[in-house]
Structure formats: C-alpha cells, structure tokens
Amino acid sequence: MTAGGIRVERLNAWFGDKQALRDISINIEGYHTTAIIGPSGCGKSTFVRCLNRMHEVNPMARATGRVFIGNTDIYENGTTPVEVRRRVGMVFQKPNPFPTMSIYDNVAAGLKLNGWERGRRLGDAVEQALRRAALWDEVKDDLKKKSGASLSGGQQQRLCIARALAVEPEVLLMDEPASALDPMATAKIEDLLFELKQSVTVVIVTHNMQQAARVAEFTGFFLMGALIEFDRTEQMFTKPRDKRTEDYVTGRFG
Amino acid sequence: MNAMPKFQFAEQRALAPVAVLKPKRVVHPRSSRFADPCFRVGMAGCSVSLLVIVGLILLELLTHSQMSVHRFGWQFFVGTNWNPVSGEFGALPFIYGTLVSSLLALVIAVPLALGSALFITELCPKQLRSTVSFLLELLAAIPSVIYGLWGIFVLAPLLRQYAEPWLADHFGWTGLFDGPPFGIGMLAAGIILAIMIIPIIGSIAREVVLAVPSSQREGVLALGATRWETVRLAILRNARTGILGGVILGLGRALGETIAVTMVIGNTPQISSSLLAPGYSLASVIANEFSEATGDLYLSALFEIGLALFLITLIVNALARLLVWSVTRGMPARANV
Amino acid sequence: MKREKGISLGRKLRNHMAMGAVIISALLVIASLITILAYLAVRGAGSLNWAFFTHLPRPIGESGSGMANAIAGSGMILLIASAIGMPVGIGSGVFLAEYGRNRFGNFLRFTADVLNGVPSIVIGITAYSLVVVTQKHFSALAGGLALAIIMVPTISRSTEEMLLMVPHSVREAALGLGIPRWRTTVSVLLPAATSGIVTGLMLGFARVAGETAPLLFTALGNQFWNWKPGHPTAALPLQIYTYALSPFDEWHRMAWAGALVLILLIVGTVAVVRLVTARSVYRVTV
Numbered sequence: 001m002t003a004g005g006i007r008v009e010r011l012n013a014w015f016g017d018k019q020a021l022r023d024i025s026i027n028i029e030g031y032h033t034t035a036i037i038g039p040s041g042c043g044k045s046t047f048v049r050c051l052n053r054m055h056e057v058n059p060m061a062r063a064t065g066r067v068f069i070g071n072t073d074i075y076e077n078g079t080t081p082v083e084v085r086r087r088v089g090m091v092f093q094k095p096n097p098f099p100t101m102s103i104y105d106n107v108a109a110g111l112k113l114n115g116w117e118r119g120r121r122l123g124d125a126v127e128q129a130l131r132r133a134a135l136w137d138e139v140k141d142d143l144k145k146k147s148g149a150s151l152s153g154g155q156q157q158r159l160c161i162a163r164a165l166a167v168e169p170e171v172l173l174m175d176e177p178a179s180a181l182d183p184m185a186t187a188k189i190e191d192l193l194f195e196l197k198q199s200v201t202v203v204i205v206t207h208n209m210q211q212a213a214r215v216a217e218f219t220g221f222f223l224m225g226a227l228i229e230f231d232r233t234e235q236m237f238t239k240p241r242d243k244r245t246e247d248y249v250t251g252r253f254g
Numbered sequence: 255m256n257a258m259p260k261f262q263f264a265e266q267r268a269l270a271p272v273a274v275l276k277p278k279r280v281v282h283p284r285s286s287r288f289a290d291p292c293f294r295v296g297m298a299g300c301s302v303s304l305l306v307i308v309g310l311i312l313l314e315l316l317t318h319s320q321m322s323v324h325r326f327g328w329q330f331f332v333g334t335n336w337n338p339v340s341g342e343f344g345a346l347p348f349i350y351g352t353l354v355s356s357l358l359a360l361v362i363a364v365p366l367a368l369g370s371a372l373f374i375t376e377l378c379p380k381q382l383r384s385t386v387s388f389l390l391e392l393l394a395a396i397p398s399v400i401y402g403l404w405g406i407f408v409l410a411p412l413l414r415q416y417a418e419p420w421l422a423d424h425f426g427w428t429g430l431f432d433g434p435p436f437g438i439g440m441l442a443a444g445i446i447l448a449i450m451i452i453p454i455i456g457s458i459a460r461e462v463v464l465a466v467p468s469s470q471r472e473g474v475l476a477l478g479a480t481r482w483e484t485v486r487l488a489i490l491r492n493a494r495t496g497i498l499g500g501v502i503l504g505l506g507r508a509l510g511e512t513i514a515v516t517m518v519i520g521n522t523p524q525i526s527s528s529l530l531a532p533g534y535s536l537a538s539v540i541a542n543e544f545s546e547a548t549g550d551l552y553l554s555a556l557f558e559i560g561l562a563l564f565l566i567t568l569i570v571n572a573l574a575r576l577l578v579w580s581v582t583r584g585m586p587a588r589a590n591v
Numbered sequence: 592m593k594r595e596k597g598i599s600l601g602r603k604l605r606n607h608m609a610m611g612a613v614i615i616s617a618l619l620v621i622a623s624l625i626t627i628l629a630y631l632a633v634r635g636a637g638s639l640n641w642a643f644f645t646h647l648p649r650p651i652g653e654s655g656s657g658m659a660n661a662i663a664g665s666g667m668i669l670l671i672a673s674a675i676g677m678p679v680g681i682g683s684g685v686f687l688a689e690y691g692r693n694r695f696g697n698f699l700r701f702t703a704d705v706l707n708g709v710p711s712i713v714i715g716i717t718a719y720s721l722v723v724v725t726q727k728h729f730s731a732l733a734g735g736l737a738l739a740i741i742m743v744p745t746i747s748r749s750t751e752e753m754l755l756m757v758p759h760s761v762r763e764a765a766l767g768l769g770i771p772r773w774r775t776t777v778s779v780l781l782p783a784a785t786s787g788i789v790t791g792l793m794l795g796f797a798r799v800a801g802e803t804a805p806l807l808f809t810a811l812g813n814q815f816w817n818w819k820p821g822h823p824t825a826a827l828p829l830q831i832y833t834y835a836l837s838p839f840d841e842w843h844r845m846a847w848a849g850a851l852v853l854i855l856l857i858v859g860t861v862a863v864v865r866l867v868t869a870r871s872v873y874r875v876t877v
Binding site for chain 2: 080082209210213214233234237238246249250251
Binding site for chain 2: 598603605606609612613614615616617620621623624626630631634678679681682683686687689690691699701702703704705706707709710711712713714716717719720721740743744747771773774776777798800801802803804807808828831832836843846850853861862865
C-alpha cells in the first residue's frame, strides 16, 4: 500500500436488516484521485461514508470489516469516530455551510471547535485553506462580514471544501460534490482537485462518468452493494473486464 | 464490439507529480473520551428530572393522603358532608362543583372556540389572520388571578343585576335558576372558565382544521356545496377526532383551574341543582383551607383531594393528547396562520 | 321536466346563518378580551402612581400605600425560578432533540406533557411538603422551585422544537469535521436555534409570572420588604389575590392597579415575542 492510501478489507454494511455493502475489498492509492461510480442505490455513498465512519450516525446502521488508513484500522476498538473524522474529511452533495457563521468562522470551525488553533495562527490556517480551495481571492475582503450562506452555490461548496481542508485531513471524501451546481461551478471544483491531490488522497463519488474520466486516475464500479471492478480509469473506460461495467459505461443502464 | 464513448482522461491532462509534497502533519492533542458521554448523561439528567418530579408529586400526595384514605375509604368520594370541626370529610360537593363548572364551561366555550377557529381559517381576510390569532393567544396569556378579579368586580355584579334575574324569569321552569341571584356562584365560575379555555380549544381546532388536506375541501366544493356544507362535510368530519382532543384538553384545564374559580364560585360546600347557587371545587377547597387545616386528618383529607385532582387531570390530559396526536402527526406541514 | 339549477333557498339560508354564527363567535371572543383589558386599563390606571411602585403597603386609611415589595418579591421569586427552570428545561430539550428520538425519549416527552397538565395548586402543595415542611418555614426559594417545575416542560418542548428545525445537514457537516457530538450541540446547533429558544424562554417566563396558586403555600406573601430567599416573600399575583378577596375598597383599587402592572408585564412580553417572530415559521402551540 502506498503512503497515504486506504486499504479496505471485507467491508460489509447494513441499514437495519438490509445489507448495503457486500464484502468490499479495495486498495485506494494515496495522493491520487479515485472515483466511485455506479447506478443509484448501488452503495457508493454508503461505501464512502464508511471510510470516515459517518455511516454510524444513523442509529440503524452497522458495519463490519477493516479499513486501514495509514497503519491504523479505523474500525478497531480503540479508535473513536471523532478521531477518524479528523483524519478523513468530507464534502457533501448539497453545500452545507454553518448558517449562523461568517466565512471566516466557517473555515475556522474545525480548528477552533476542536481547540487546535487560535489567534493569528488561526487566521493563517484559514487563508491557506481558502487558497487551496481556490476561494481566497473572491472572499478575502469579506471574511468576517459575510455569512457563509450568502455566497453562491459554487462558492458555498468551495467554502465547504476549505472548511474540510483546514483541519488538514489525510483523505478527502467527496459525495457527488458538483451534482447540485451549474457547469461553470463544477468545472472550477474539478480544476482544484488537481492541486489537491498533491497533499490529500481524494475519493470522489460521482454519477457522471465524464467527470470520473476527467478527474480520477482510478475508478471503482459498484453495483448492488458489491465492487464489480476497480482499475485505472483509462483502462476501465476503454477496455472494461466485466460485462456489467461495459454495460454501465456505454449507458445501457443506470 | 460495442463502441465505447469518448472520454477525456485525467492522466492525459494532469502533470504527473514529480515530488509528492506531503505536508508536515501537525500532531494535535487527542480529545477527551469522556466529554461526549458526560454531556449526554448531563442532558439526560435534565430530562429525567421531569420523571423524578412527577414521581415526587405522586409520592407526596400518596404519602400524605394515607391517613384520610384509611379512615374513609371510598366513602370519601360519596360523602356530602364536609365538616372539619366534627371531623367529617365528604368530598362529593367538590366533585360536583368541579364537574358542573367545567361542563358548563365546555357548553359555552366549544361553540365559541370552534366558531373562532373556523372564522380564522375560512372567513377571515388573509391580512387579518395573524392579528386575530394573536388576539386569541393574548386571551391565553392573561393570568387566572386577573380573570378572577374581573369576575368578582365586573362579571358578578352584571350577573346579579341583569343576567341572573332575566334567566330566572325566562328559564326558571327548568329548575336551573332557583334561589337568589348572588352574582357569584356556579354560573359565574362556568363563564370565567369558558373564557379561559376558549384559546386552548380554539388553537387546537385551528391546527387540526388546517391539517385537513385541501383535496378534501376541493372535492366537496366541486360537487356544488355551499361554504357551510363544505365545512361540515369536508372539514369537520375529518377534523372531528382532533377537535374532540382539543375539547378534552380544555376540559382538563378547566378541571384543574384554581384561582379564578376560587374567587367567583362562592366557596360553599353544597350540592344544588341551581346554577345560581354558590358551590365549591376540588381545587378551591385546597386553595382556601390548606393553610387553615388544623389537625392531621384535615390536612390528609386535603391531600387526598389533591391526589384525586392529580389523577383526574392526568387521565383527561393523556386522553386528549392521544386524540390530538393521532390526527396531527400523520398530516403534512401546516400553514403559518 | 327541467332540473332546477342553483342552490335551494333553504341551503342558502343555512349557509348564511352558519357563517353568521361563526362571525358572531369570533366577535364575542374578541369582545371579551377587549372588555377585560379595558376594565384593567380604566380601573387600574386611576390607582397607579409613584407611591404604588415605591412604597410598602400601609394600613387602611393611610395614603401612599404601595405594592413595591410585591413587585420586588415577584422579581426575586421569578429570578430563582428562571435560574432553576431555564437550564433544566433547555437541557431536557437538548436531550430529547439530539438523543431522544426513540422510545425512551417518547416516554419522557409524555411525562413532560403529564407535568404540564398537573394543576398548579397540586404543584404548590407538593412544593410545600417537600421544601417548606423540611425547612420549617415558607420561602421564596420554595415558591421559585414550584414555578420552575411549571416552567420546565414548556421550555423543554420549545427548545426541542427549535433544535429539530436546524437542518440535519448542519449536524452532518459538524460531525464530518471531527467535532465531537457535545461540541456540535453547544457551538453549532444551539447558536443556530438561539432566537427560537429565547422566544421559548420568554414565553415560559410569561406563563409563570402570573401564577398565584403555587405561591400560596410556598412563598406565602409578606407585608414588608424581604430580600432573603429563605423567607416568606410578597409576590404580585399573591397580593392581587389577597387584596381582591378583602373587604376593603382601597385594597380593591390597589388590586386593579397591581393587575394592570402584571398584565402589562405579561401581555407585553407575549406581544413583543410574537411581533418579533411574526415572519418566521416558528410556532409553539398550547
């Protein structure tokens, strides 16, 4: 396993009695972007939410298996979900900035509320995070004056990315981050993924295969809770090994 | 071989990273593992305190009423003689007073509350809606001592001088209006209670009426019904259970109301068929006699009355909540009226 | 034979009568509200003067009698009640919203409803036997405790409602950053729900400010100043009650004045709260 990567061994997940993931085993390459694709309901969101133990937030949810980030199994007994989520960040489908906080406070939230940074160092961290999210130039004059919710959709999502980056996670999970945005905003977000992977491992869920091709070196194809195929994107989209993958990529279903 | 769609691939675009810049990971202090469980327990404690309080109330009432329960048994609730001096404690006059004043209040309040609710939802012009609702809410905010004050000095004289003689003249044949018009008495208590419970019944009725899907309304209108027929067929029929729940909630409030009733009911432990006669209620006897109660048996009897009041209002309110819950929970979001 | 189109006269008449009845009920209800407020204003204003707010009660016949101690006493009792009832109520609301979406939570919610429906006189005698008897004297503390007990279910319900209105996506965002649950609630959710929670607090306060029955056997009342929470204390609603039932005209006048002050405080609070939240979706039912 490369440095910064994720190794998943036999991950199974349930919602109550319904099994959502079946025996997933996968090695996600560190400091690269991996896309997770598949039709609706195939378990791609569930899979990604198991990587930062957000799956458990639902009281009916359960997961078994091992997920190694670095040398630690995030599911082992001694590790709390809170610790995991500080190493694995997440950006959600619909931008969700904190409604009562300014842009500055939004980005600083992870650092401030975990008690990690303060004062000038906090300001520096906020600026760095906003630069990495390609939002700094647009908001640098209104940091504390404007609320997070007053930005446009695309800007809000980059704000959420900055907020996630501020705590310097090793992995950044993105659950269909651009599906609620217009094409221009989407392009901006795709562009910044190229810079991001210099320092963060990115896993992105998407239903848009063109997007997967544009941004990800690796892709995993999920169907009905199982991992059907995992390969370099170019390989999977030109010469898929499994017939189901080929059907999906050519648009036969999903 | 199927033709694969054309893609623009990442690796064709991106520059291969030459040296991967891994940022220096700052080691942050681990968070306390006890903070979350402690917080949860603390908040749970606040919530559980509700249970503790109800438990304590029940405990105190049961403990202190034991003496009276042992002495009188069931006779307590059928005895008509309340004589602290001779040690006889029969609570029937209070039960009678509480029931009659509350039922009288319902008879007056339900039509008025329902009418007001329907006015707000059906007839009121949209701009006035929130004002009228607000006025109803103000009625609910008036403290009971002020209702009592108004009852003694405004309502009672009016009843004594005008209303009660008129009622005795025209409806005396019913036997409900015998005896001299004092002004204060069962009728005054019933009227004051009615005004106090109208907002409760009205606001629940309004909620329940608004929860009736407009498809029901439209269906009946499409058949050519008048406004009133639409209300009767589409709304009242569907909202029946919820409105009943609101009525029972109002009843619960009326049964337990103390201060306003004490000030106008006349505080005489007697059972009379006349609405003009003074009476006494369960809550009033406690309010009036608790601090004067000499002797353990007297106090215990009052505690037993308190216990009875607690249990009656508990059952009535639980029933009401059940009815309202069953109707409004299944319904879609309500309009802001 | 031609089918008669249109609505029969009988139906039209019933419709008009019904609509008329509806309008009359609404008018009667509003009229009773206006009547009560009008009498308060007229009879109360006449007796309100500077002495009312600054002087102690004086023997009948002497001028310059006031209810200052009752106003101050109410203030102290309400302060004690709020200090106990508001934190406990908010805590309970937090628990039910964040950790109580299950059967246990439903049971606690039901208990809160039960407590809400207990007649205030019963709470009064319970506070008497729990606090006054053990301490062997009446006190503002006992009165404050009784009022706090009445406050808690109301505040718990409104706090819970407001917290539930904060979208789940906000919780997810905070948890996703690795912020622990307790910090999320305290630093993200409660601030987001603040205005609604404060509204709930004010309405809970307004409700207990006018309560008399719980104070009858706890705070008891006092003809003089008292600043010690462990001693019997005067309260505005209590004083109004005592004066109204007395045989003296002068005390009756003071009762009206006191009632006017009380109603201005309470109705004023409710009016301000409603006007401020008029445009929001927030709505707490009885």
